[in-house]
Amino acid sequence: MARCVERAGQRTTVVGGGLLAVAGTIVVALAGGPVLLGVGVAVAGTSAGLVFAPFGDAVRGLPPVARARTPATISCGTGWGVAVAAPIAILTGDAWRTAYVGFAVCAALSTLLAARTLPGRTATAAPPAKRAAPRSAVPMLVAALLIGLGSATFWTFAVDQVRDAGLDQAAGRILLGIAGVTSLTGVAAADIISRLGARLTFVLTALLEAVAIAVIAVAPGHLVAVLVAAAAFGVAYNTIVAVSVLWATRVYAGRPPAGAAAATGAQGAGLLFGPLTGGALAPPPASPSRCWAVRRSWPSPRSSRLAAT
Numbered sequence: 001m002a003r004c005v006e007r008a009g010q011r012t013t014v015v016g017g018g019l020l021a022v023a024g025t026i027v028v029a030l031a032g033g034p035v036l037l038g039v040g041v042a043v044a045g046t047s048a049g050l051v052f053a054p055f056g057d058a059v060r061g062l063p064p065v066a067r068a069r070t071p072a073t074i075s076c077g078t079g080w081g082v083a084v085a086a087p088i089a090i091l092t093g094d095a096w097r098t099a100y101v102g103f104a105v106c107a108a109l110s111t112l113l114a115a116r117t118l119p120g121r122t123a124t125a126a127p128p129a130k131r132a133a134p135r136s137a138v139p140m141l142v143a144a145l146l147i148g149l150g151s152a153t154f155w156t157f158a159v160d161q162v163r164d165a166g167l168d169q170a171a172g173r174i175l176l177g178i179a180g181v182t183s184l185t186g187v188a189a190a191d192i193i194s195r196l197g198a199r200l201t202f203v204l205t206a207l208l209e210a211v212a213i214a215v216i217a218v219a220p221g222h223l224v225a226v227l228v229a230a231a232a233f234g235v236a237y238n239t240i241v242a243v244s245v246l247w248a249t250r251v252y253a254g255r256p257p258a259g260a261a262a263a264t265g266a267q268g269a270g271l272l273f274g275p276l277t278g279g280a281l282a283p284p285p286a287s288p289s290r291c292w293a294v295r296r297s298w299p300s301p302r303s304s305r306l307a308a309t
Contacts, residue, residue, distance in 0.1 A: 011118040017050030018111025022104050029100035045268050052245075052264045069190040076186045076238050083180030091173065137251045137259075141266045143202070144244045148270015150213065154179070154233055156274065158216050165221035178227055179234040186238025193243065202243050209236035241267065 024044025031037035052074070085103060092099040159172040193201050212233035219225045244263050252259030 009119065011115060014051050014114045014118055015111055017047040018107060018114060020044065020047035020050065021107040022111065025100055025104040025107055029097045029104065042272055045272050048264050048268050050261075052260050069187070073187045076184050076242070080180070080184065082183065083177060134251060137248075137262060140244065140247050140251050141262060144248070144263045144266035145270045147206075147240055147244060148267040148272075149274045150209065150270075151237055151267075152271045152274025154213050154216065154237075155271070158230070161216055161220045162226050167221060167223060167226070171223060171226065175226060175230045178230040179237070182231045182234030183238035185235050186242045189239050189242035190246065192239065193246065198243060198247060202240060202247070205236045205240040205243065208232055209240060212236060 021044050024040045024042070024047065027040030027043060028037060029040075031040055088099050088102075158175060162171055162175060163169070189201070196204070209232075212229040215225055215229035215232075244267070245260055248259035248263035250259070252262070
């Protein structure tokens with residue numbers, strides 16, 4: 001993904017990612033089964049790595065303080081997206097496909113704006129040299145992958161979990177809205193790191209996210225516990241995502257786009273395969289019906305469409 005920025009320029013890379021988001025969202029809207037739904041989520045999820053990668057290069061000319069805060073602020077786009085899109089998607093009910101067409105239109109407009117404003121590839125740019133990833137990138141990539149795997153459990157299954165436990169539909173809407181809004185606190189990730197250090201910040205936010213997911217698992221029928229867990233997850237999720245991106249840009253000090261692309265790519269892989277892993281590890285339902293078992297192993301259309309946002 002970083003090579004796309006180096007070879008094609010910021011504009012082409014972001015526009016390509018935007019087109020993938022549009023295509024994936026449309027596929028999700030048209031999906032009639034888990035296979036096509038998975039294809040749509042995968043295509044839309046791939047766009048994140050392409051869209052985010054150029055920002056690692058764009059912040060090079062900023063002052064040191066802004067250079068640290070800007071990637072964290074950008075990574076909080078997920079929070080804005082979930083806070084706005086999740087309630088819309090759930091409120092539409094059976095008409096959720098129409099909502100997803102609207103999401104595709106939003107992605108198309110964003111792509112058009114990027115095409116008009118971002119710089120293209122400079123004519124004098126030298127061909128990028130082939131450089132292997134540093135060995136120090138391995139822990140960062142593993143951590144980013146695990147973030148995605150763990151976080152996918154919440155984004156994909158939390159709503160269905162609380163509904164199966166007896167809470168009403170409004171609880172699911174509020175749960176996702178709280179998680180989206182509180183995740184905007186990730187903009188302070190750079191300042192938290194400057195005070196606590198990157199390692200301690202990462203460990204604390206990972207523990208907070210793990211506790212939040214565990215609360216949803218063990219007490220899905222307790223409204224107060226669920227809402228507090230959603231708020232804690234939102235705070236932890238975007239903070240840890242921002243920390244991992246900042247970590248990646250330091251590991252790839254000479255190639256910030258490569259670091260941003262590596263981190264977001266690993267997280268995206270975790271978010272993609274997390275629901276599949278969770279479905280495979282889940283205990284079989286009491287009913288012997290194979291169709292029900294297949295349904296339970298895949299995220300429901302209502303909750304799965306969040307993975308594309």
